[in-house]
Amino acid sequence: MVYVDEYPKTSKLVRSEFIVAFGALAIGAIFGVIQALHRTGVFRGFVSSADYYTLLTAHGVLLALVFTTFFIAGLFSWAVSNSLERELPHRIAWAAFWVMLVGTVMAAVAIIGGLVGAPSILGHSLQADVLFTFYAPMKAHPAFYLGAALIIVGSWVAGGAYFKSLWEWRSENPDERIPLRTFMVVTTMLMWYISTIGVAVEVVVFLIPWSLGLIQNVDPLLTRTLFWYFGHPVVYFWLMPAYLVWYTVLPKLAGGRLFSDPLARVVFVLFLLLSTPVGFHHQYVDPGIPEGFKFIAMTNTMFLLLPSLLTAFTVVASMEHGARQRGATGYLSWLRNLPWGNPAFAGCALAGLMFAAGGFSGMINAGMNINYLIHNTLWVPGHFHLTVGTAFALTAMAISYWLVPQITGKKLQRRSLAVAQPYVWFIGMTLMSNAMHRAGLAGIPRRTAEPTYDEFAFEGVAGTVGEMRIQIAIGGFLLFVGAALFLIVMAETFLARRGGTLSVNGTLPDPLSGAEHSPRILDNYKLWTAIALVLIVIAYGPPLASMIADGITAPGSPPIPV
Amino acid sequence: MQVHNFEKVWLGVALLLIVGFIATIAYGSVGAGISMVDDSGGTISAQAVQSGETGTGFDDPGVVKQSDDHYVVYVVARQFQFSPGSGDNPIRVPADARITFKVTSADVTHGFSITETNINTMVIPGQVAEVSARFDETGTYGLVCHEYCGAAHHTMGGSVEVVAPSNYTAQQSQEVSA
Numbered sequence: 001m002v003y004v005d006e007y008p009k010t011s012k013l014v015r016s017e018f019i020v021a022f023g024a025l026a027i028g029a030i031f032g033v034i035q036a037l038h039r040t041g042v043f044r045g046f047v048s049s050a051d052y053y054t055l056l057t058a059h060g061v062l063l064a065l066v067f068t069t070f071f072i073a074g075l076f077s078w079a080v081s082n083s084l085e086r087e088l089p090h091r092i093a094w095a096a097f098w099v100m101l102v103g104t105v106m107a108a109v110a111i112i113g114g115l116v117g118a119p120s121i122l123g124h125s126l127q128a129d130v131l132f133t134f135y136a137p138m139k140a141h142p143a144f145y146l147g148a149a150l151i152i153v154g155s156w157v158a159g160g161a162y163f164k165s166l167w168e169w170r171s172e173n174p175d176e177r178i179p180l181r182t183f184m185v186v187t188t189m190l191m192w193y194i195s196t197i198g199v200a201v202e203v204v205v206f207l208i209p210w211s212l213g214l215i216q217n218v219d220p221l222l223t224r225t226l227f228w229y230f231g232h233p234v235v236y237f238w239l240m241p242a243y244l245v246w247y248t249v250l251p252k253l254a255g256g257r258l259f260s261d262p263l264a265r266v267v268f269v270l271f272l273l274l275s276t277p278v279g280f281h282h283q284y285v286d287p288g289i290p291e292g293f294k295f296i297a298m299t300n301t302m303f304l305l306l307p308s309l310l311t312a313f314t315v316v317a318s319m320e321h322g323a324r325q326r327g328a329t330g331y332l333s334w335l336r337n338l339p340w341g342n343p344a345f346a347g348c349a350l351a352g353l354m355f356a357a358g359g360f361s362g363m364i365n366a367g368m369n370i371n372y373l374i375h376n377t378l379w380v381p382g383h384f385h386l387t388v389g390t391a392f393a394l395t396a397m398a399i400s401y402w403l404v405p406q407i408t409g410k411k412l413q414r415r416s417l418a419v420a421q422p423y424v425w426f427i428g429m430t431l432m433s434n435a436m437h438r439a440g441l442a443g444i445p446r447r448t449a450e451p452t453y454d455e456f457a458f459e460g461v462a463g464t465v466g467e468m469r470i471q472i473a474i475g476g477f478l479l480f481v482g483a484a485l486f487l488i489v490m491a492e493t494f495l496a497r498r499g500g501t502l503s504v505n506g507t508l509p510d511p512l513s514g515a516e517h518s519p520r521i522l523d524n525y526k527l528w529t530a531i532a533l534v535l536i537v538i539a540y541g542p543p544l545a546s547m548i549a550d551g552i553t554a555p556g557s558p559p560i561p562v
Numbered sequence: 563m564q565v566h567n568f569e570k571v572w573l574g575v576a577l578l579l580i581v582g583f584i585a586t587i588a589y590g591s592v593g594a595g596i597s598m599v600d601d602s603g604g605t606i607s608a609q610a611v612q613s614g615e616t617g618t619g620f621d622d623p624g625v626v627k628q629s630d631d632h633y634v635v636y637v638v639a640r641q642f643q644f645s646p647g648s649g650d651n652p653i654r655v656p657a658d659a660r661i662t663f664k665v666t667s668a669d670v671t672h673g674f675s676i677t678e679t680n681i682n683t684m685v686i687p688g689q690v691a692e693v694s695a696r697f698d699e700t701g702t703y704g705l706v707c708h709e710y711c712g713a714a715h716h717t718m719g720g721s722v723e724v725v726a727p728s729n730y731t732a733q734q735s736q737e738v739s740a
Contacts, residue, residue: 050713131710135671137608137687138712220671220687262563284598286684287691288605291591291598298587302580309576313569363583368598369590372680376673376708443677445708453719455652456704458677517564546601555605555688560641560669562712 003082003406003506010081010088011407015494016097017074018404020104021067021396022490028063029483031055036432036476039449040469047115052449053129053562054114060132061111064238064388065151066104071396072241073100073158076185078403079244080162082506083179084169088161096158103150110144124211129562131447133231134207136223139559142211149203152196159189177515178523180261181248187268188240190529191233194536195276198229210559217556221288222547228279229540232301236275238388240268242395246315246352248508249399253345254338256322258511259314262518267314269522270307273532274300277539284371293543294368300539301366308359315352321512343415347398347422351391354429358386361437378451379440382433389479390429397486398422404493405504412503413492417485425482432475435468442468599683603664603690611638611687612668620666625655637665639672639685641712647705647720654723655697656730662694673708676722684709697724 004011037043038052047055073096081088113119113126120126121141128140134148162185166178178186206218206226251258258264280297283289320334328334339345361383364370374380405412412418441461444451451458458465521527565573590596610616619626619636623645626634635653638645647653655661665674667687674691675682683691697703705720 049716053710053713053715056710129713135709138670221689224671224686260564260566260569263565263569283684285682286689287599287603287686288601288689291600294598294600295588295591299584302583305580305583306576309579310569310573313572317568367583368587369596372596372682375682376675376684443675443704443706445673445675445706447708447710448716450716453704453706453717455648455719455721456677456702458704513564513566519563550605555607557608557669557687562670 002409002502003078004409007081007087009090010077010093013088013090013093013097014074014077014403014407017070017077018400018407018490019494020101021070021074022487024062024066024070024104025393025483026487028059028067029480029487031059031062032483033476033480035059036473036479039451040473040476041450041452042469042473049449051115053131053447054111054127056447057114057129057131058108058111061107061148063393064132064234065148066108067396068238068388068392069100069151069155072237073097073155075241075244075396075399075403076158076162076188078407079181079248080165080185083181084165086165086169089164092157092164093161096154096156096161098154099157100151100154103147103152103154105147106143106150107147110141110147113141125561127562133227135227136207136210136218136220137557137560138562139211140562142208145203145207145211149200149208152200156193156196159193162186162189177518177520180258180264180511180515181244183265183523184240184244184247184268186525187272187528188237188244190525191240191272191275191532192237194529194532195230195233195237198226198279199231202226202230206553215553217553217558219547219553219555220557221286221555222544222552224286225279225283225289225544225547228282229276230279231282232279233275235384235388236271238392240271242351242355242392243267243311245395245399246311246348247318249402250315250345250348250352251318251322252508253342253348253402254319254322255326256318256324257509259317259321260513260517261511261515262513262522263310263314264511265515265518265522267307267310269528270310271304272528273535274304274307276532277535278304280539280543281366281368281371284368285375288547289543290546293539296539298366298368300535302363305359305363312352312356319349341419343418343422344398344402346419347394347401347425350422350426351394351398354386354394354426354433355391357433358383358391362387374440376446377440378436378444378446381446382436382440385429385433385436390425394422394425394429397425400486400490402504404490405502406506408494409498409502410493410496411500412489413496414489418489421482421485421489424478424485428475428478428482430475431471432479435463435471435475438462439465439468439472596680599691599693603666603692605688606666606690608666608668608687611666612640619664625653630659632660632662634662634664637663637674638668639665639674639707639718640668641670642707642714642718644674644705644707644718644720647722648718649720652702652721652723653705654725654730656727657697657700657724658727660694660696662692665691665693670711671709672711672718673706675706675708677704677706679703682708700724700726 128144328337
């Protein structure tokens with residue numbers, strides 16, 4: 001039986017969440033290609049360089065916050081309902097959807113206001129060119145901060161629906177192990193609750209009252225630190241859903257089964273423990289923070305490599321197992337026996353491959369001393385377009401080819417476009433991100449409309465600046481084409497009529513080594529949450545205490561319009 | 563719990579790799595002496611920097627000679643220029659001397675990075691960033707604000723001119739007489 005017939009109510013919710021996610025992807029992709037052409041100087045006719053930053057803010061917020069959060073809400077709703085075999089409590093889940101949607105509209109209106117001359121609304125000019133990181137004292141319209149807060153509050157409420165489902169399931173199945181997908185969802189949400197406290201305090205306690213004029217000053221370093229307390233764990237909020245797909249669905253798509261359920265649980269527990277106390281590695285070159293605290297964050301960050309390295313092993317081993325089930329032999333020739341013509345498989349596998357490259361550039365970012373070379377250069381967007389922009393985004397698109405037929409009951413339309421799409425994305429990202437990494441080594445900064453200066457010229461370490469520019473422009477354009485192909489397939493599939501038999505099969509095979517092999521302590525959320533909180537107090541307690549020693553708003557800065 | 567032998571080996575190699583990374587970085591900071599930007603610059607009022615009433619070198623930013631081997635450069639970053647640094651007012655320092663840059667902001671958060679060097683710091687209002695370096699090659703280096711600071715962020719650049727020590731004093735006295 002197809003998922004949509006089994007869980008019609010949750011299917012409707014998942015569809016709604018996916019539609020908002022894909023809408024954000026469409027707008028974000030258009031802004032993305034405009035930026036790629038603008039900053040490389042290929043074509044600057046769309047917007048002025050001053051308005052470039054409005055597009056950059058919208059690109060970051062729509063893709064990194066809206067697309068991800070809505071897609072994850074949909075994926076998690078499917079994962080929990082399907083693995084616990086029950087509809088989600090729909091009042092809570094729909095309340096979450098609407099809160100997130102209202103927040104999205106508020107933030108989007110505030111940002112887009114900048115493109116139409118920043119009219120004065122409620123006594124504040126309607127603009128929010130503050131980028132995804134919105135550092136004080138640059139001030140956005142209060143609606144931007146309220147909107148961002150509502151998106152996060154909405155995601156908290158969504159988590160309530162998963163927890164309520166788990167409690168109900170537990171009371172009916174007291175002796176059973178929590179199914180793997182639900183375990184992964186709940187662990188991710190616990191990590192998310194802990195890490196979003198930072199940005200919630202920043203926005204609700206400081207930025208909203210300050211942007212409304214209720215308090216005069218905020219401490220830029222303190223609010224920046226609260227932002228990064230959330231700003232790195234948020235990448236695990238994007239990555240862990242991709243891991244959920246790679247662990248539970250990808251082995252099946254490869255023709256086999258997951259290698260080990262217990263190790264998958266260990267990986268997710270490690271993320272819960274280690275994700276939050278690492279944020280200072282974004283602040284290695286910040287003044288006002290003693291070196292020792294940066295060192296502690298560096299060691300935590302390095303240990304966070306462990307769950308990803310374990311994942312690399314398990315996912316590759318599961319794919320190899322799948323290939324061998326299909327009759328493959330040889331050390332490496334089994335790679336040929338994988339279903340590269342299946343867009344869901346090809347997308348996930350290519351996303352995983354690019355994530356390995358992104359992981360290596362991430363190790364450079366985390367290296368306290370070599371970070372000096374690349375901090376705030378184009379290397380950094382080169383890195384995160386491989387992680388969130390490929391490991392997450394390409395996995396999300398790929399799994400949609402498998403999931404959307406199940407939540408709609410309709411056959412995937414335009415299959416040939418879908419088959420090409422992951423490869424277009426892969427080639428575009430290869431061109432764009434390799435050039436961005438090399439441009440970063442040459443010192444070319446990120447987040448700039450025009451990376452050329454009157455006083456000096458950049459020189460490439462490997463390759464010329466002109467060649468990098470062309471690669472970024474072509475790569476950015478191919479990524480736009482990749483997003484467009486995906487959206488065409490999705491639009492036609494959503495609009496198609498039901499009928500005929502679906503080619504996808506939603507059942508997932510049992511792992512080779514099942515949950516019964518894992519120690520029960522892995523399911524003890526209270527213990528892991530408590531340890532996670534202790535690690536955070538060790539990493540963040542002393543630095544935060546020293547920052548607020550001279551008052552929570554000192555040294556303070558009044559709002560400065562951008 | 564059942565852990566496959568291959569997994570055990572991989573786990574061991576992964577842990578070794580991580581500990582190795584941490585060890586090289588620890589060596590870099592202790593052995594090779596690469597120190598981080600930290601809190602040694604202290605705090606300052608951004609509004610006082612704006613009005614030039616801090617009672618420090620930031621009120622008249624520029625190069626201050628401490629000794630023949632040590633110069634301190636006070637730099638104020640504001641939308642959208644470095645003073646000194648931007649336009650026809652480059653930062654001018656001698657080669658082979660220890661140069662300490664003290665950088666702060668009069669308004670929003672900026673970046674301060676000198677191309678082809680490891681000098682790279684955030685400039686956060688209320689904080690003084692302090693970085694020391696020695697330039698062993700003369701020439702003009704680029705200076706970039708790498709943190710988005712407003713609508714004309716992309717125009718916020720500058721330059722650092724490193725001159726031979728023998729020429730440096732002559733240029734300095736010229737500046738004073740002019």
